[in-house]
Amino acid sequence: MTEAAAVVPFDEAVASYDPVIGLETHVELGTRTKMFCGCRAEFGGAPNSQVCPVCLGLPGSLPVANRAAIEFTIRIGLALNCTIAGWCRFARKNYFYPDMPKNFQISQYDEPLCTDGWLEVQAEEPQPGGGTAPRRIRVGIERVHMEEDTGKSLHVGGATGRIHGADYSLVDYNRAGIPLVEVVTRPVEGTGALAPAVARAYVTELRDLMRALGVSDVRMEEGSLRCDVNTSLSPRGSGRLGTRTETKNVNSLRSVERAVRSEVSRQAAVLDAGQPVTLETRHFHEDSGITTPGRSKEEAQDYRYFPEPDLVPVAPSREWVEQIRAGLPELPAARRERLKTEWQLSDLEFAAIHNAGAVELVARTVAAGASPADARKWWLGELARRANESGAELTALPIMPADVARVAALTGAGTLTDRLARQVIDGVLAGEGTPDEVVAARGLAVAGEDALSAAVDEAIAADPGAAESVRGGKVAAAGALVGKVMKATGGKADAARARQLILQRLGQG
Numbered sequence: 001m002t003e004a005a006a007v008v009p010f011d012e013a014v015a016s017y018d019p020v021i022g023l024e025t026h027v028e029l030g031t032r033t034k035m036f037c038g039c040r041a042e043f044g045g046a047p048n049s050q051v052c053p054v055c056l057g058l059p060g061s062l063p064v065a066n067r068a069a070i071e072f073t074i075r076i077g078l079a080l081n082c083t084i085a086g087w088c089r090f091a092r093k094n095y096f097y098p099d100m101p102k103n104f105q106i107s108q109y110d111e112p113l114c115t116d117g118w119l120e121v122q123a124e125e126p127q128p129g130g131g132t133a134p135r136r137i138r139v140g141i142e143r144v145h146m147e148e149d150t151g152k153s154l155h156v157g158g159a160t161g162r163i164h165g166a167d168y169s170l171v172d173y174n175r176a177g178i179p180l181v182e183v184v185t186r187p188v189e190g191t192g193a194l195a196p197a198v199a200r201a202y203v204t205e206l207r208d209l210m211r212a213l214g215v216s217d218v219r220m221e222e223g224s225l226r227c228d229v230n231t232s233l234s235p236r237g238s239g240r241l242g243t244r245t246e247t248k249n250v251n252s253l254r255s256v257e258r259a260v261r262s263e264v265s266r267q268a269a270v271l272d273a274g275q276p277v278t279l280e281t282r283h284f285h286e287d288s289g290i291t292t293p294g295r296s297k298e299e300a301q302d303y304r305y306f307p308e309p310d311l312v313p314v315a316p317s318r319e320w321v322e323q324i325r326a327g328l329p330e331l332p333a334a335r336r337e338r339l340k341t342e343w344q345l346s347d348l349e350f351a352a353i354h355n356a357g358a359v360e361l362v363a364r365t366v367a368a369g370a371s372p373a374d375a376r377k378w379w380l381g382e383l384a385r386r387a388n389e390s391g392a393e394l395t396a397l398p399i400m401p402a403d404v405a406r407v408a409a410l411t412g413a414g415t416l417t418d419r420l421a422r423q424v425i426d427g428v429l430a431g432e433g434t435p436d437e438v439v440a441a442r443g444l445a446v447a448g449e450d451a452l453s454a455a456v457d458e459a460i461a462a463d464p465g466a467a468e469s470v471r472g473g474k475v476a477a478a479g480a481l482v483g484k485v486m487k488a489t490g491g492k493a494d495a496a497r498a499r500q501l502i503l504q505r506l507g508q509g
């Protein structure tokens with residue numbers, strides 16, 4: 001197969017083509033037991049310690065659907081504004097793979113439990129005059145269906161961990177039969193250059209929704225949320241969809257965005273060269289940020305789907321569905337609206353917090369006693385800068401919202417100046433303890449009134465010339481005296497207060 005190695009710069013690509021994206025997201029449900037048996041569904045047990053005849057696919061064993069998994073799926077469907085089927089069935093998806101002991105996966109096919117919903121997401125649109133403005137995009141949800149996870153293969157002995165070059169392979173069936181939901185979007189059109197950001201915003205929003213619903217812990221690193229990213233290009237204004245590629249198992253939010261970007265650039269080069277885009281799966285490489293071809297969909301195998309004969313249909317009563325609807329928690333979008341009002345922020349101000357991934361951090365800092373303005377100031381200012389410098393997510397910084405609230409309180413009480421507060425944050429980030437411990441250990445508290453007063457007297461005595469000028473009405477000359485006070489106190493004086501004292505002493509206060 002020949003691959004066009006060339007890529008078109010992203011901006012040029014989106015000037016000639018309309019990107020269309022579609023996302024298929026698998027989420028492992030956080031039920032206590034597996035989808036069709038009573039085995040525990042926890043992550044991290046000793047290999048093959050959480051298995052039984054059902055999830056090992058032994059002859060004669062019979063599956064029974066997990067009621068909690070069905071309830072979780074309905075919860076997800078309702079939160080995504082879907083229609084919940086009154087009656088639907090599981091289907092067998094037949095294929096052979098060593099990590100799937102039954103030689104078929106129980107899934108849903110043409111009768112999914114939830115259909116036809118939407119999820120609203122927000123992306124930042126660059127404005128003609130500079131800056132950005134939040135734009136809302138409604139992503140259509142085609143279906144939400146239930147299925148079971150497969151086991152996990154471990155290829156031992158090779159350099160790459162892949163099957164090629166390995167000496168032997170091991171299979172762990174603990175994950176086999178863990179309940180999964182798959183959420184499939186409709187093609188998302190018309191987002192232009194925002195397509196990569198919209199893909200990321202969608203997965204982020206879906207993750208937050210799952211967390212709020214309490215149906216999954218959604219840790220992308222542990223693989224409990226996995227995403228297949230479909231991308232296609234259509235020539236601008238052509239009004240038809242182009243051929244898509246499906247980038248498999250993209251494992252971080254950042255990678256979702258990069259995978260779309262890289263596919264847009266690659267497909268534009270293919271189309272510019274007059275070639276057709278191949279309908280295929282592709283793999284995203286974290287290191288290089290590009291995708292390489294996987295399986296061609298033209299040769300896709302026929303899974304011989306048929307209704308699963310060992311399971312009864314799923315027929316949730318209307319009463320049960322309404323009961324689940326009534327029990328839904330506050331969803332992230334509603335929560336954000338409420339917080340925006342409570343914190344008295346504009347759309348733009350709130351969007352900045354949201355885009356920085358800091359809504360929960362700010363909320364918890366406010367809950368710990370800080371004012372919304374202070375919480376926002378520290379997280380979006382100093383702490384965002386630190387996170388940026390170290391290439392870490394804001395949430396990964398080793399500082400707790402309660403610590404930030406304490407720093408804000410100490411600053412508000414005049415115990416710390418902003419400058420000292422930044423040093424306290426340094427200490428907390430360096431693992432030196434709580435803000436109070438850092439203040440004590442580093443001796444960072446602002447000089448007390450007595451010490452300040454003494455330093456002011458010394459400064460006036462040491463610089464009679466400046467003192468005379470101030471006395472004579474040249475208030476600007478106080479700057480030199482404030483500088484002396486700052487020096488004498490090792491920078492721990494409140495400069496504004498020092499100035500006030502100096503002016504008072506010299507008859508100008």
Ligand code: ADP
Nearest residue numbers: 020021022023185186187230231232241242244
């Ligand atoms: P498959 O089983 O081949 O993965 P699905 O129907 O399960 O197909 O999912 C296809 C995904 O690709 C959906 O999210 C759909 O919205 C998306 N999609 C379909 N056509 C296009 C297209 N032309 N461009 C981008 N995404 C598309």
Ligand code: MG
Nearest residue numbers: 024184228246
């Ligand atoms: Mg699919």
Ligand code: ZN
Nearest residue numbers: 037039052055
């Ligand atoms: Zn089992």
